[in-house]
Amino acid sequence: MSNEYYREIEALFPDAVLIGDAVSEKYAVDWSAENAYQPTMVVRPKRVEDISSLLAYCNTNDLPVVTQGGLTGLAGGATPQQGEVVLSLERLSGITEIDSQSMTLTALAGTPLEQLQQAAEDAGFYLPLDLGARGSCTIGGNVSTNAGGNQVLYYGMTRALVLGLTAIKADGTVIRSMNKMLKNNAGYDLKQLFIGSEGTLGIVTEVVLRLYPKTLSKKSALCAFDNFNDVVGFLQTMQRRLSRVTAFELMWSNYVEKVFSINPNCSNPFTQKYPLYVLIEAEGSDIEYDGQRFDKVLADYLEQGNMLDAVVAQSNTDAEKFWHIRDGVSSILSAIKYRANFDIGVPVSVMDEFVKRVERALEKSITDLQLCTFGHMADGNLHLLAWTDSGSDDHKEAVVQSIYQQVYEIVGEMNGTVTAEHGIGAMKRKYLKLCRSEEEIALMRTLKQAMDPKGILNPNRVL
Ligand SMILES: Cc1cc2nc3c(=O)[nH]c(=O)nc-3n(C[C@H](O)[C@H](O)[C@H](O)COP(=O)(O)OP(=O)(O)OC[C@H]3O[C@@H](n4cnc5c(N)ncnc54)[C@H](O)[C@@H]3O)c2cc1C
Incomplete structure (x- = not known):
């Protein structure tokens, strides 16, 4: 982008522009921390009319625009690329x-x-x-x-x-x-x-x-299982017998043990290790009734023999401790620089087979493979983290790229999605075709052409 445009934008929106040294590093990259690019200028309008005028100006002058919210995205969508006008919405707030x-x-x-x-x-x-x-x-x-x-x-x-x-x-x-x-x-x-x-x-x-x-009651429990089928049975039983199951997070032992080893604030509420752990939460409107009902349904399932163990939270602090384990992913992400980080989706009916297939494929091709598997299982959404601890940084990065390719191919073959929640952004564009048909992608392009014929909005993202 030439200096002439910077000058014109600054003149048009004098109160909204940060330029040069005033642009802090936070605008250079989203939470993925990949492909950072320090922009020369950031426009931070406070009014909808100013955003409208900025876009009209950029469209007339063929200037690409990247939009930034809180920059917590994990797909590189808000990370600036060379020549883009950075539009931050942080001041359009309230x-x-x-x-x-x-x-x-x-x-x-x-x-x-x-x-x-x-x-x-x-x-x-x-x-x-x-x-x-x-x-x-x-x-x-x-x-x-x-x-x-x-x-x-x-x-x-x-x-x-x-x-x-x-x-x-x-x-x-x-x-x-x-x-x-x-x-x-x-x-x-x-x-x-x-x-x-x-x-x-x-x-x-x-x-x-x-x-x-407003929700008046919330009950949480951490439950242990031997195998995936028992987890599916548990989910369906709980949904049938409780009126509002709001969270059902599945964590494989490889994930839970990694969190315990890396994060001193997390501890195992059980006295032994198990293959699978579920964090379940149910809401209701009557603290006493809902609490008793939750405990009974859980006890019944435990008695049937399809669950190995369970700990019910007795306080908000207990529930927070369970969530610390689930949220412990942040500690792993901070500790491991070169890792593949997935938010894939597969139907629940093939999820167990998918995880086993991924394990087999990666173990065969990667020395010293490290794998953590967990996610919003009931939504058909898994987060996998995979990496190797061996070799140079270049080797680790090459391994990460090979992991992405292998896992996304399996996702495509099993009719899943390469992203269940974080989006395609800039980082997953080349994998879109593994989970969307040619016809679907062609229709997406038609919509993009109709709404943004010059392609100025977030170019090189999604499509
Ligand atoms: C610790 C952590 C936990 C997370 N957990 C989850 C989770 O459980 N589920 C989940 O889905 N995501 C999760 N995320 C990812 C992220 O928080 C979400 O994608 C979130 O919705 C991004 O919001 P943001 O304001 O930070 O957007 P940004 O990162 O700034 O932008 C994300 C994308 O949206 C576009 N965008 C932003 N604002 C606008 C706008 N106003 N108009 C048009 N386009 C816009 C950007 O151009 C970019 O493409 C997590 C991230 C972190 C760091």
């Missing part, structure tokens, strides 16, 4: 309205998720979208990536919580679609184009979210 009769919360796109959760709670409601990055990720980023998280099993992905939104097209046209109703069948549901399209079809500036009544 709650516009809580409509307690319609049970909706409306907020600007740059508002951190945790602020929305708190505002909902303060108003006597519940916003069930929740993920580990809650303190930093923005609702605009959540919508654009159709974020998943810990409670998808009952409440669905972000898409299920978005009732309306405002988005800006590449040419600066503002599309206001601020629906508040659960039902609206008047023509195409345009908001869906912007949900999960990772900033390639438009910039989300404001969102109407669905709220739920």
